[in-house]
Amino acid sequence: LLLKLKVEYKQITGQDYKAGCPPPENLPVPDNGPSAEDATEEDEVNPWSVTTTNAKGVDYDKLILRFGSSKIEKELVDRIEKVSGQKPHRFLRRGIFFSHRDMHQVLDAYEKHKSFYLYTGRGPSSEAMHVGHLIPFIFTKWLQDVFDIPLVIQLTDDEKYLWKDLSVEECHRFAVENAKDIIACGFDINKTFIFSDLDYMGSSPQFYRNVVKVQKHVTFNQVKGIFGFTDSDCIGKISFPAIQAAPSFSNSFPHIFGERKDIQCLIPCAIDQDPYFRMTRDVAPRIGYPKPALLHSTFFPALQGAQTKMSASDANSSIFLTDSAKQIKNKINKHAFSGGKDTVEEHRQFGGNAEVDVSFMYLTFFLEDDEQLEKIRQDYTSGALLTGELKKILIETLQPMIATHQERRKQVTEELVKQFMTPRPLNFNF
Amino acid sequence: LLLKLKVEYKQITGQDYKAGCPPPENLPVPDNGPSAEDATEEDEVNPWSVTTTNAKGVDYDKLILRFGSSKIEKELVDRIEKVSGQKPHRFLRRGIFFSHRDMHQVLDAYEKHKSFYLYTGRGPSSEAMHVGHLIPFIFTKWLQDVFDIPLVIQLTDDEKYLWKDLSVEECHRFAVENAKDIIACGFDINKTFIFSDLDYMGSSPQFYRNVVKVQKHVTFNQVKGIFGFTDSDCIGKISFPAIQAAPSFSNSFPHIFGERKDIQCLIPCAIDQDPYFRMTRDVAPRIGYPKPALLHSTFFPALQGAQTKMSASDANSSIFLTDSAKQIKNKINKHAFSGGKDTVEEHRQFGGNAEVDVSFMYLTFFLEDDEQLEKIRQDYTSGALLTGELKKILIETLQPMIATHQERRKQVTEELVKQFMTPRPLNFNF
Numbered sequence: 001l002l003l004k005l006k007v008e009y010k011q012i013t014g015q016d017y018k019a020g021c022p023p024p025e026n027l028p029v030p031d032n033g034p035s036a037e038d039a040t041e042e043d044e045v046n047p048w049s050v051t052t053t054n055a056k057g058v059d060y061d062k063l064i065l066r067f068g069s070s071k072i073e074k075e076l077v078d079r080i081e082k083v084s085g086q087k088p089h090r091f092l093r094r095g096i097f098f099s100h101r102d103m104h105q106v107l108d109a110y111e112k113h114k115s116f117y118l119y120t121g122r123g124p125s126s127e128a129m130h131v132g133h134l135i136p137f138i139f140t141k142w143l144q145d146v147f148d149i150p151l152v153i154q155l156t157d158d159e160k161y162l163w164k165d166l167s168v169e170e171c172h173r174f175a176v177e178n179a180k181d182i183i184a185c186g187f188d189i190n191k192t193f194i195f196s197d198l199d200y201m202g203s204s205p206q207f208y209r210n211v212v213k214v215q216k217h218v219t220f221n222q223v224k225g226i227f228g229f230t231d232s233d234c235i236g237k238i239s240f241p242a243i244q245a246a247p248s249f250s251n252s253f254p255h256i257f258g259e260r261k262d263i264q265c266l267i268p269c270a271i272d273q274d275p276y277f278r279m280t281r282d283v284a285p286r287i288g289y290p291k292p293a294l295l296h297s298t299f300f301p302a303l304q305g306a307q308t309k310m311s312a313s314d315a316n317s318s319i320f321l322t323d324s325a326k327q328i329k330n331k332i333n334k335h336a337f338s339g340g341k342d343t344v345e346e347h348r349q350f351g352g353n354a355e356v357d358v359s360f361m362y363l364t365f366f367l368e369d370d371e372q373l374e375k376i377r378q379d380y381t382s383g384a385l386l387t388g389e390l391k392k393i394l395i396e397t398l399q400p401m402i403a404t405h406q407e408r409r410k411q412v413t414e415e416l417v418k419q420f421m422t423p424r425p426l427n428f429n430f
Numbered sequence: 431l432l433l434k435l436k437v438e439y440k441q442i443t444g445q446d447y448k449a450g451c452p453p454p455e456n457l458p459v460p461d462n463g464p465s466a467e468d469a470t471e472e473d474e475v476n477p478w479s480v481t482t483t484n485a486k487g488v489d490y491d492k493l494i495l496r497f498g499s500s501k502i503e504k505e506l507v508d509r510i511e512k513v514s515g516q517k518p519h520r521f522l523r524r525g526i527f528f529s530h531r532d533m534h535q536v537l538d539a540y541e542k543h544k545s546f547y548l549y550t551g552r553g554p555s556s557e558a559m560h561v562g563h564l565i566p567f568i569f570t571k572w573l574q575d576v577f578d579i580p581l582v583i584q585l586t587d588d589e590k591y592l593w594k595d596l597s598v599e600e601c602h603r604f605a606v607e608n609a610k611d612i613i614a615c616g617f618d619i620n621k622t623f624i625f626s627d628l629d630y631m632g633s634s635p636q637f638y639r640n641v642v643k644v645q646k647h648v649t650f651n652q653v654k655g656i657f658g659f660t661d662s663d664c665i666g667k668i669s670f671p672a673i674q675a676a677p678s679f680s681n682s683f684p685h686i687f688g689e690r691k692d693i694q695c696l697i698p699c700a701i702d703q704d705p706y707f708r709m710t711r712d713v714a715p716r717i718g719y720p721k722p723a724l725l726h727s728t729f730f731p732a733l734q735g736a737q738t739k740m741s742a743s744d745a746n747s748s749i750f751l752t753d754s755a756k757q758i759k760n761k762i763n764k765h766a767f768s769g770g771k772d773t774v775e776e777h778r779q780f781g782g783n784a785e786v787d788v789s790f791m792y793l794t795f796f797l798e799d800d801e802q803l804e805k806i807r808q809d810y811t812s813g814a815l816l817t818g819e820l821k822k823i824l825i826e827t828l829q830p831m832i833a834t835h836q837e838r839r840k841q842v843t844e845e846l847v848k849q850f851m852t853p854r855p856l857n858f859n860f
Contacts, residue, residue, distance in 0.1 A: 158638075158642050161642060161646065162642065162645065162646050168639050168642065168643065198635060198638065198639060198642070199635050201631065201632070201635070201638045202631070202632065202633065202634045202635030202636065202637060202638040202639075203632065203633070203635065204632045205628060205629050205631070205632030205633065206632065207632060208588075208628065208631045208632040209598050209628060209632075212588050212591060212592065212598065212628070212666055213598065215592065215664060215665050215666030215669070216591065216592050216664050216666045217664065218664060218665050219661070219662055219663060219664050219665065220650065220659075220660075220661045220662070220663060220664075220665060220668055221661045221662055223665055224661065229650075230650075231649065231650045231651045231654065232649055232650070232651060233649060233650060234645060234646050234647065234648060234649050234650075235645050235648050235649065235650060235653055235668050235669040235671070235672060236642055236645025236646045236669065236672070238650055238665050238668055238669060239645070239665040239666065239668060239669035241665070242665060242666070
């Protein structure tokens, strides 16, 4: 009889009956936005998968509506400039950080001398990091510098162990290796605490207390709605979101903030991480903590095009931080998707399409000079600049940048990593 | 259409369709026994509820079959006597510890000079402990003494926070208070480590690593089958079983066992805790650890009768460790369910029923002398011993026992508790 019911279920819904997977209309709507896995949208954006069929990349305006966040308007960028007294970072000027939650509130408080702290992170799924992985760290370093505030960086080695076919030891080793690349971004050791979950969970009773508090206030129904977990998922995955939530609360770090639980947290991250923090913001007031504010970035495109996020497991999908000058040159020349025309003649006549050209996209991330970037866009669009020439500009931008990174990383000793990863007081004036 | 499907589902299965609740025949069968929540049995036995309609208490022989454990036969009791060189504890002589898993294997190894460690625990749901709570600790102390082995005691204050309407701070305070009663049982400080989850999880990266390993290898479907969790349960409850599992593995305690992961664990506990360890035994070989062995006790009956386990929240359901001599006397005289007849004349003529008499049951737990106990049974059954006289014997057994406990507990200083609860090396020769 049940078999018959399942067959009927399939006829009706077009899907196999699966225990624990109710039809989509039963999904609970978390916090203030619908689920990231909304099946009616063409873009899929969640912490484990980002796909779109559009060569220009994900439709970020639609994403803001779906997630219920706010667009970073020119006005907010101007305000950040005014409050910080610094020229806004190119990621802000160019809409790479494009969405936020409560950033005005953070600035209101900052103007009244009520400061905040930064929290960002990374899932260490391999030793290799690519340039896309640097985006949140480059921007976070800028925020740390201009606001002069403490920063915590979570390396979710426990998450990677739970999701990947890796051992606990491997994931922890990746965390330490990735920490070296993060440190090479230039963070201030007096203001920055980097931690591996596998280490810090077992070093801080206060952190675990906050994890348990979050775990008490989120049901399986909720994480099913937010993250798409099923009954076949392991209980570690199901409870993990609480571990990514806990660093949003200042008393998770007693060595930095003592018992203070009222210090506002600002989280710069790629928008695929927003589901974690929608959940966190939903829980925060119920356990007596302020909601973390957020700044969301777009995704860094793969060399093959903006349809997918880069993959650390495909060496040709991205420029790795370990790539040599030659590898950078070859990868860009061979693999960077071009918006140019098929022949030089056509290109000169009709011009290239900068909007889908990966080399141009990369330059928007890494070329500091706004005027130069705009000139490149115009010349490429008009046909004055050929694809090969555009790629050459990118190569000459990335080669020294990566070389400098490699030089800085070499100087990161095991001892320095240990210092960054040791729970200790940080310097700040709140 | 889906509504129609749900109606049909109900017609077929007799149950409302509920997302995430597949029909019972889809339930995974954990380890080597069916679910503790088997609806066709009259006795309900799981970590949160024990009920039976039988005045003699739960049918333990049926439970052994349902849980797939082994009965502790006379032969095993004799073997424990032979291997330990000590007269078996009255709990073994009288079938209070009645069921086991792999105890023969533990003794085989012990005879070959391969030793083991003990693990037991308690959920600190209030400050008040009653005599029933002492059963596993009295027996564990005996095992520690006769086998001369280390012991870890887990206080699951995180569990109580997740399940009860209590704050993290309250649960932690209950853990420390309960530790004092546990220490008063006479454990050897050189061989015993007592820990609160809220503290130890945040003090031992190796413990957390084992928790995550278990969490990776157990699905929501499995904990649903074993513990009856639903989609509405919080994610903390869903992942908690891994935290009760982790102390079963010796490398969860590097300060005691270093990196050794091969030391066999023996868990003395009431049988309602078995679901946790069925799950643990299922996971252990998949993460490279030995399965813990178990010794299961029956439940300590409430004063009102053996139909339910005692409740820490009902002061009259049990004798508390804080009760005065007078309170003990009054509670037993007023509330202890009697197997005696309505009048003295009837009782003299037909005799009492020791099998349902709570005072007699309590004496089987606490009166050391086998011959005296047997004489009481015979006299009560024959009618020679009246209910009032039986109650008097119990009162005179419990009053000095509780007074001694209170005296010992008074001597447990905060400093001593701290010592017991500090991760440190223990003395043992493996």
